[in-house]
Amino acid sequence: MGLGRLIIRQTHAVLQTQVPLVRDKAFINGAWVAAASGKMFDVIDPASGKVVGSVPDMDAYDTAKAIQAATDAFQTWKNTTAKERSEYLRKWYDVLVKHHEDLATLITAEAGKPWKEAHGEVSYGNSFVEWFSEEARRTHGEILASPTRTKEMILIRQPIGVAALITPWNFPIAMITRKAGAALAAGCTCVVKPAEDTPLTALALGHLAEEAGLPKGVFNVITSSRTNAPQVGKLLCESPLVAGISFTGSTAVGKLLYKQSSSGVKRLALELGGNAPFIVFNSADIDKAVEGAVASKFRNCGQTCVSANRFLIQDEIFDLFIERICNKMKTLAMGFGMDHSCSLGPLINTAQAHKVNTIVQDAIKKGAKIHLGGKPASTLGERFYEPTLLTNISESMMCYNEEIFGPVAVCIRFKTEEEALTIANSTRQGLAGYFFSNDVPQLWRVAKGLAVGMVGINEGIISTAEAAFGGIKESGIGREGSHHGIDEFTYTKYMCFGNL
Numbered sequence: 001m002g003l004g005r006l007i008i009r010q011t012h013a014v015l016q017t018q019v020p021l022v023r024d025k026a027f028i029n030g031a032w033v034a035a036a037s038g039k040m041f042d043v044i045d046p047a048s049g050k051v052v053g054s055v056p057d058m059d060a061y062d063t064a065k066a067i068q069a070a071t072d073a074f075q076t077w078k079n080t081t082a083k084e085r086s087e088y089l090r091k092w093y094d095v096l097v098k099h100h101e102d103l104a105t106l107i108t109a110e111a112g113k114p115w116k117e118a119h120g121e122v123s124y125g126n127s128f129v130e131w132f133s134e135e136a137r138r139t140h141g142e143i144l145a146s147p148t149r150t151k152e153m154i155l156i157r158q159p160i161g162v163a164a165l166i167t168p169w170n171f172p173i174a175m176i177t178r179k180a181g182a183a184l185a186a187g188c189t190c191v192v193k194p195a196e197d198t199p200l201t202a203l204a205l206g207h208l209a210e211e212a213g214l215p216k217g218v219f220n221v222i223t224s225s226r227t228n229a230p231q232v233g234k235l236l237c238e239s240p241l242v243a244g245i246s247f248t249g250s251t252a253v254g255k256l257l258y259k260q261s262s263s264g265v266k267r268l269a270l271e272l273g274g275n276a277p278f279i280v281f282n283s284a285d286i287d288k289a290v291e292g293a294v295a296s297k298f299r300n301c302g303q304t305c306v307s308a309n310r311f312l313i314q315d316e317i318f319d320l321f322i323e324r325i326c327n328k329m330k331t332l333a334m335g336f337g338m339d340h341s342c343s344l345g346p347l348i349n350t351a352q353a354h355k356v357n358t359i360v361q362d363a364i365k366k367g368a369k370i371h372l373g374g375k376p377a378s379t380l381g382e383r384f385y386e387p388t389l390l391t392n393i394s395e396s397m398m399c400y401n402e403e404i405f406g407p408v409a410v411c412i413r414f415k416t417e418e419e420a421l422t423i424a425n426s427t428r429q430g431l432a433g434y435f436f437s438n439d440v441p442q443l444w445r446v447a448k449g450l451a452v453g454m455v456g457i458n459e460g461i462i463s464t465a466e467a468a469f470g471g472i473k474e475s476g477i478g479r480e481g482s483h484h485g486i487d488e489f490t491y492t493k494y495m496c497f498g499n500l
């Protein structure tokens with residue numbers, strides 16, 4: 001089947017929009033600096049393919065400067081009080097809120113996100129700075145009940161030191177603020193290395209940190225191309241001046257950083273790829289399940305680590321679910337992000353568009369049935385892909401085993417709860433999982449049985465600053481957000497007072 005009634009919008013509004021807050025230098029020690037080599041690389045609007053900015057292509061030499069700046073700044077930042085750090089973060093949050101519209105425009109320009117989603121991301125990203133400005137004041141220690149009359153024992157929490165934050169392109173603000181908010185609240189200083197596709201938003205964060213009065217060297221942003229990223233990453237992992245790495249991105253790069261960090265036994269937090277199951281049981285409210293399924297699958301055009309990757313639908317309701325989700329998908333409006341009515345943007349780059357098409361063509365070749373889409377939306381541009389719905393899925397298909405990271409919904413039929421859990425857990429990833437059911441005992445059984453770090457129960461959108469975000473198995477180590485987020489950036493120190 002073809003594209004059906006899918007609404008397609010094509011406008012060049014984004015190109016006519018004045019993109020604010022664009023910087024063409026990196027931010028080290030409170031100063032705006034070029035790469036020592038003088039090299040730059042371009043940032044591309046994935047919708048139009050036009051250049052929206054150029055930034056320094058930094059290498060290990062520049063990275064060493066940023067590490068040194070963060071190390072120097074740590075000597076004073078670690079001694080600020082929790083209240084002072086809370087106030088700095090609150091000021092940063094206020095400035096971010098003031099520039100909400102500008103930040104959203106920037107995200108649309110370099111990530112292609114639809115206007116509404118870009119605004120949603122700014123609110124989400126800013127919420128981590130607000131949250132950690134509040135949590136900064138609650139990094140309490142403990143007084144232990146001593147087993148000995150002559151001793152008293154306490155635990156205190158101290159910042160680990162310089163934190164290197166390496167982030168992906170799919171949430172250009174939120175993936176940075178979720179880490180930096182926690183690190184700064186704990187008393188750590190940061191070196192941020194954003195993804196090469198979305199460095200402009202990261203630099204804007206640096207600019208707004210400066211406007212908020214954060215002391216120099218506390219928050220540094222270095223930019224580098226894909227070519228230089230490995231040497232930058234290697235130094236961040238191996239430098240004895242860096243205490244911890246917090247990485248969000250692919251499982252392959254996460255494993256490499258894990259290996260590289262082992263020589264210094266560095267603190268490591270990894271938020272890696274997912275392969276989320278989304279199960280709909282016979283007792284579910286189908287309309288709510290379809291609503292949740294589309295919200296989860298098509299958030300950021302499917303380029304979200306917690307997006308549903310495999311829909312598992314129980315036998316009795318399978319055909320009805322397919323019909324309803326298909327109808328819902330046809331209402332998605334694909335187009336350029338600055339068109340306010342658009343709900344689906346492009347994929348981030350040509351490589352991602354090829355990857356998604358390869359996964360779909362592999363499924364078709366192996367017998368999948370196409371209900372909607374199934375090919376690039378080339379009338380819009382080379383990075384757009386039609387929202388696609390596939391059934392007749394088998395275990396040998398790439399879409400069954402790999403994170404799709406695109407607007408492709410694959411639906412698998414199952415008979416029993418046991419079978420659904422077996423399929424759901426038959427992956428090396430364990431980030432998020434979702435299910436819809438109205439059977440109360442089943443809610444508990446399945447929520448506990450899913451081998452993931454986060455579960456959406458009758459809910460397709462679970463992310464919020466208050467929640468502990470993170471995975472198990474090859475989806476990562478550690479938690480971000482919630483009060484646990486600060487744990488990644490603190491050591492617990494035990495003090496024993498004797499001879500009392």
Ligand SMILES: NC(=O)c1ccc[n+]([C@@H]2O[C@H](COP(=O)([O-])OP(=O)(O)OC[C@H]3O[C@@H](n4cnc5c(N)ncnc54)[C@H](O)[C@@H]3O)[C@@H](O)[C@H]2O)c1
Nearest residue numbers: 167168169194195229230233249250253271272273274305
């Ligand atoms: N679990 C999560 O919270 C989460 C969030 C967002 C994205 N992701 C995952 O990220 C993947 C997509 O993002 P991506 O393509 O940007 O991932 P990626 O791993 O290719 O890139 C992520 C970051 O790592 C950098 N990088 C690449 N090679 C490096 C190296 N050798 N050393 C150091 N840094 C290096 C990149 O420049 C970028 O900044 C998906 O698998 C997705 O699931 C996970």
Ligand SMILES: O=CCCC(=O)O
Nearest residue numbers: 170171304305306463
């Ligand atoms: O893509 C990963 C992060 C998305 C989220 O925080 O919900």
